[in-house]
Amino acid sequence: MQLKTALLTAALAAAGISAQSFAAAPPAPNGTATGSFNVTANVVASCKVVSTADINFGNYDPANVNNTTPLNNNAGSVTVRCTKNTLAYVSLQQGSNPGSSSTCVAPARQMKDTAGDLLAYSIYQDSGYSNVWGCDSTNSQSFTSTSVNTPKVYTLYGQIPAGQDVPPASTYKDTVTTTVSF
Numbered sequence: 001m002q003l004k005t006a007l008l009t010a011a012l013a014a015a016g017i018s019a020q021s022f023a024a025a026p027p028a029p030n031g032t033a034t035g036s037f038n039v040t041a042n043v044v045a046s047c048k049v050v051s052t053a054d055i056n057f058g059n060y061d062p063a064n065v066n067n068t069t070p071l072n073n074n075a076g077s078v079t080v081r082c083t084k085n086t087l088a089y090v091s092l093q094q095g096s097n098p099g100s101s102s103t104c105v106a107p108a109r110q111m112k113d114t115a116g117d118l119l120a121y122s123i124y125q126d127s128g129y130s131n132v133w134g135c136d137s138t139n140s141q142s143f144t145s146t147s148v149n150t151p152k153v154y155t156l157y158g159q160i161p162a163g164q165d166v167p168p169a170s171t172y173k174d175t176v177t178t179t180v181s182f
Contacts, residue, residue, distance in 0.1 A: 005144040047082035047180045050151050055158040060119070067163050074127060076156030078178050082145035086182050090154060091140035092123055092133045093177040104135035109176070113169035120164060123176070135179065 035075060049123075055076035060066050082088050092107075097118060099108030110118040125131040132139055133156070143152050 002109065014157050036158055043083065045083055045086045045182055047080055047086060047088050047145075047182045049180060050079040050081045051077075052075040052079070052178060053156075055123070055156055057121070057158060057160055060160050060164075062162070062164050062166065066160070070129075070162045071160040072129065073158045074155055076123075076158060078131060078154045078156065079151050080143075080154070080180055081148060081151040082180075083148050084145055086143065086145045088145065088152075088182040089137065089140045089142045090152075091135040091179045091181070092156075093135050093179060094154075095174045095176045097174055105138060107134045109174060111172035111174040113167075113172045115167075115169065117166055117168050117169060117172070119160065119172040121158060121160045121174075124159065127155075127157055129157055129159050 009041050029075060053076050055073050057071050057073050060071050078090060078092075080090055092105075094102045094104065094107045095109040097110040097112045099118075099120070100112055102108035107122075108120065109122060112118055122129075123133045125133045125139075134140065141154055147150070
């Protein structure tokens with residue numbers, strides 16, 4: 001056992017380590033020093049169109065039911081999420097087939113069939129079908145986000161005017177782009 005201890009002490013000495021450094025406790029600190037640093041982040045105002053739901057009018061019958069009564073549908077929607085306290089404006093563009101007199105203030109939206117026939121329609125902000133939803137500051141929707149966790153859901157109130165003189169087709173369609181400005 002003494003031989004092993006002597007050999008270990010000699011090996012440690014050759015490595016420049018004293019056997020006492022293993023047995024001794026670390027020295028007590030003479031003092032302390034502190035420092036500090038900043039943690040930063042920039043939160044940007046942002047919005048996202050989370051989802052949209054199509055307006056599907058179903059059957060339009062201008063010779064019978066819809067000859068004097070417009071076809072209404074309020075099943076479409078746009079859902080928008082923004083960072084807290086962000087003021088956002090939600091507008092609907094004029095569509096892929098705007099009429100020749102169409103503007104952002106007074107959009108003249110039209111669906112088109114494969115033969116090029118056009119069927120006029122409008123999208124409103126209200127269930128009374130009185131406030132057209134367009135792409136101008138006078139007819140877009142606005143809101144200030146209260147929480148990024150509470151998206152704003154807008155209902156789209158679509159209407160096809162009564163008595164349009166159009167041929168039957170399998171489907172008339174249009175694509176409307178939603179724009180969120182913030």
